[in-house]
Amino acid sequence: MMIIMKANATPQEVDAVIEKINSIGLSVHLSQGIERTIIGAIGEAHNLPKDQFEVLSGVETVRRITQPFKLASRQFHPENSVFPIDGFRIGGQELTLIAGPCSVESRSQILETAHAVKEAGANALRGGVFKPRTSPYSFQGLGEEGLEYLAEARQQTGLPIVVEIMSQVQIDLMLEYVDVLQVGTRNMQNYNLLSVIGSTQKPVLLKRGFSASVQELLMSAEYILSGGNKQVILCERGIRTFETATRNTTDINAVPVLKSLTHLPVVLDPSHSTGNADFVSPIARAGIAAGADGLIIEVHPDPAHALSDGRQSLTPEAYASLVRQTKAIAEAVDRRVLTSSVMEHG
Ligand code: PEP
Ligand code: MN
Numbered sequence: 001m002m003i004i005m006k007a008n009a010t011p012q013e014v015d016a017v018i019e020k021i022n023s024i025g026l027s028v029h030l031s032q033g034i035e036r037t038i039i040g041a042i043g044e045a046h047n048l049p050k051d052q053f054e055v056l057s058g059v060e061t062v063r064r065i066t067q068p069f070k071l072a073s074r075q076f077h078p079e080n081s082v083f084p085i086d087g088f089r090i091g092g093q094e095l096t097l098i099a100g101p102c103s104v105e106s107r108s109q110i111l112e113t114a115h116a117v118k119e120a121g122a123n124a125l126r127g128g129v130f131k132p133r134t135s136p137y138s139f140q141g142l143g144e145e146g147l148e149y150l151a152e153a154r155q156q157t158g159l160p161i162v163v164e165i166m167s168q169v170q171i172d173l174m175l176e177y178v179d180v181l182q183v184g185t186r187n188m189q190n191y192n193l194l195s196v197i198g199s200t201q202k203p204v205l206l207k208r209g210f211s212a213s214v215q216e217l218l219m220s221a222e223y224i225l226s227g228g229n230k231q232v233i234l235c236e237r238g239i240r241t242f243e244t245a246t247r248n249t250t251d252i253n254a255v256p257v258l259k260s261l262t263h264l265p266v267v268l269d270p271s272h273s274t275g276n277a278d279f280v281s282p283i284a285r286a287g288i289a290a291g292a293d294g295l296i297i298e299v300h301p302d303p304a305h306a307l308s309d310g311r312q313s314l315t316p317e318a319y320a321s322l323v324r325q326t327k328a329i330a331e332a333v334d335r336r337v338l339t340s341s342v343m344e345h346g
Contacts, residue, residue: 013058096294116316198227238273247275
């Protein structure tokens with residue numbers, strides 16, 4: 001349930017509503033909009049009569065949130081969520097460009113890639129150190145050694161780092177190093193992991209499960225939000241369909257569908273959604289045209305010798321060209337691509 005306060009409601013009136021919600025045993029989620037305060041009473045609220053709140057002073061109206069994902073829904077939070085990540089803001093007018101290798105493979109590989117993607121205009125560096133590989137015999141990632149290299153890359157370039165967390169046992173290590181926690185497609189419904197992340201204040205990039213519906217993705221986001229962590233970024237990374245011409249099928253529909261259902265930022269991962277470097281750029285452009293707030297893209301200095309996902313990885317040159325092309329689309333749809341030089345000048 002959502003209690004919408006009058007524009008001139010006093011802090012005491014807001015407090016009285018909060019107290020009432022607490023006394024019923026529901027949890028309180030405050031959304032301080034530009035014009036007014038909305039207070040969410042979240043929990044088993046469907047049988048609760050609305051007039052219990054309507055009569056309180058300072059309350060303008062009380063509405064039920066009909067979607068099962070309460071805190072993630074646009075009903076609860078009509079404006080886009082925009083939040084800062086070391087060095088940029090996601091969800092606003094500017095596009096977020098996250099780029100880097102699938103896996104951190106060596107110090108020189110991540111440093112070289114970090115400088116190249118920064119030069120091309122990226123605002124954040126990606127790189128996996130715990131890799132969810134289909135085969136236990138494939139490269140599994142460098143673990144903490146990889147985090148050390150990423151930290152050095154951040155220190156040299158100023159780019160915040162986005163790294164996948166595979167299990168809740170990695171949380172302390174990850175919190176020490178990373179700027180954005182990535183939850184991969186295979187873990188989208190690992191509710192224990194989501195709850196642990198919800199209890200932190202780290203921004204999260206939550207990838208859609210490859211066989212999960214949009215609603216299931218939003219319910220997973222709700223696990224994180226209901227723990228008190230509001231900085232959730234959703235990522236469409238392709239789903240499994242009958243089509244075998246590409247690794248996955250980019251559900252481009254999901255971009256505007258998510259933007260209509262939720263206030264959370266939405267990014268597209270055309271690397272995993274196509275699985276083929278030749279198709280990454282066109283699908284990246286489609287994503288921006290469809291309204292995505294950003295892109296996460298795999299870039300490797302030598303894709304042919306990458307230890308994971310080489311086939312879908314762009315060379316730094318191809319990535320720079322993608323950013324240039326994306327810029328034209330962004331301008332056409334009234335968004336901005338920040339290049340590194342623009343960022344340095346404020
Ligand atoms: C990745 O980003 O390298 C990755 C493993 O992604 P996904 O979880 O989408 O497969
Ligand atoms: Mn990958």
